[in-house]
Structure formats: structure tokens, C-alpha cells
Amino acid sequence: MNTATINQIDQLLKNSGLFPEEGIPTQNISNFNFSNETILITGAAGSIGSELSKQLINCQYKKLILIDIAESPLYHLINEPEFENASNIHFLILNITEKDAIQHLFETYKPTIILHAAAYKHVPLMEANPFESIKVNISGTKRLADLAHIHNVKKFIFISTDKAVNPKSVMGISKRIATDYLMSLSEKSQTRFLTTRFGNVLGSNGSVVPLFKKRIEMGKPLIITNKAISRYFINTQKACHLILELTNDNHEKSNLFTFNMGNPIKIIDLVERLILFCNKKDVDVQFSELRPGEKVYEDLFSDNETLLATTNKDILLVKKKQEHHFSLDFLERLFKINAFTPHHEVKAILKSYISN
Secondary structure, three states: OHHHHHHHHHHHHHHOOOOOOHOOOOOOOOEEEEEEEEEEEEEEHHHHHOOOHHHHHHHOOOEEEEEEOOOHHHHHHOOHHHOOOOEEEEEEEEOOOOOOOHHHHHHHOOOEEEEEOOOOOOOOHHHHOOHHHHHHHHHHHHHHHHHHHHHOOEEEEEEHHHHOOOOOHHHHHHHHHHHHHHHHHHOOEEEEEEEEEEEEEOOOOOOOHHHHHHHHHHHOEEEEEOOOEEEEEEEEHHHHHHHHHHHHHHOOEEEEEEEEEOOOHHHHHHHHHHHHHOOOOOOOOOEOOOOOOOOOOOOOOOOOOOEEEEEOEEEEEEEOOOOOOOOOOHHEEEEEEOOOOOOOOHHHHHHHHHOO
């Protein structure tokens, strides 16, 4: 492991929030002004959604609408110190797949900006539950986007993933389909649909690093699914700051962006530095096979895309070399799937989208 890789990993770990003694860097967001905006955040109790809401607390805004289906995490968010003296915030338990509830939300609160972070993200779980991935990641996103279009929402920012590039997994394909639909919808809409695509959020809920840290502290073996496996990583604070940068700036509608996350990091290298951070020795590291849906490495852009610089060195515009025509007929076929459809049929339909 070279010095640059060590420094990159160490900085990520220090900024992860997993080691309180290291502190967490603050982001300068004083120049963000949303004073005329009612901002809706979906998945507000998750790692990205909650950090977005905490950063927005320090901005000027008209109203914040924070929704999540997870009761306990939303309750914990309500009781975070950042919200003690905050005003004009509404916390709602709401499922984005429920048509009437979402319709009522738009009619009641009239959001002008939507930060859509709600999603199922765990690759092996979505391989075992493909219908849920379709229902939330595709259908839920489509319903929100359609209502944003109907209600003339100014901006809709979709939080995607590098797993949507050359996707292999159900989760990755679902995010790719959702992104393509937004790009298609934007062609006839006054709403600006922006998609942010980035890698693993180091230290986020349910991610690999907190799991590894817990196992190290318990003296349990660490299991890595492949010795060569690598991932792009970004810390939560930086990712959310860049999302708000895009939200605050005026960009052409229908743009796809990715973030500067440095070089991909081998999981085995990350584990070695994590063990040192935990002040442990003789940790048993084992190797297994790739889990369903996993890839050895991820990509930031496909062969049909190129990266272009923006005014912010950490934000890159993803430009398609050849535009993709989105098929609404495919969506009709997709939405005929139900909970009783065999998994192999669901996956075959999803993969047919990528092969076209």
C-alpha cells in the first residue's frame, strides 16, 4: 500500500464519524440560500437524508419537510441536538410507494425542491427481494418525479449510485432505470431533474466499515468477499455538501453528475488501516466468494459516457455520447410484476433493460 492510499484511507476514516476522538469536519454552507424554498427530503432518517437535513438547518430556508418510513430512526432524528431550536420543520412518517399519501403530501406542503434519498441500497438483500427494489427504487421514484412535474417543482435531485453504471445487481439496475426515466421526463418538464451518482458512503448506516469495526471490537473474524474487491468511497459530510452545491446552483435541466472520490480503494487495504485505527492486533481476516449481485470493482462512467469538469473540482458532469431512448412500454411490463412473480422472472425482465 503506497503513501497516497494510506493518506486517502486515513482521511476517510477520520472524517467518518466512527472515531469521535478524530472529530468531524464541518462544511461551509453559509453561502447557500433557500429562503424562498420548501425543501422535501425523502429517506430523511437515513445517513444521507439526515446529514442533508442537518446541513440545511444552518442555511436559510422557508420550510423543511422530512419524511421516512422508518419510525425509530425518524424519532431519533427529531431528537438530534441540531433540531432543538429549529423552526418550520415537519417530520412525517410516510411511504413513497403509497400514491394517496404522496399526493396529499404535495397538495399540503407544496415543495419547491425535492432531495430524493429514499431507496433500498443493500445489493444482496435486493437480489433476494427484487420486487421491493422495483416498488421503491423505480416505482416510488417515478411517482415522486411525476408529481414534481405536475406541481412544477423547481428542482428534483435524485441520489443515485455508481452501482448504476454497467449494472449487474438488481439494486444497480433499479437505480439505472430510475435515472433514465428522470432524464426522459425532463425533456417535457419545467422541473430540473438532476442525478448525483457517487460511491460508497463510508460509515453510513448498514455499510461495511461500521460492521467491520464492530467485529474487530468483538474479536470476530472479518470476512472479505474477494481479495481484489475495491470500491469508491466518500464521507457523508462531503457527499451532502456537494449535493447542496448542485441544489443551490443553476444548472441545465436533465444533468447527471458524479463526485471526485479519488482512486478506488481495495477493501483489504481499508481493513488494514481500520484495524490500526481500532488499536487491535491479530485480527483474523478471511476471504469468501462474491455475494449475489456484487462486482469486484465499480465504475464511475460507462463506455457511452464521458466526464467533464465543472466550476467545482469535486463535481463532474457525466455527458452521454449517445442519448438513450427510454421505453415507457418497458415500464408497463415492469409494473405488471407483483410479489408472486418468481424471482428469476423479475431479474430476467430487469436485465433485459440493460441488454437493449
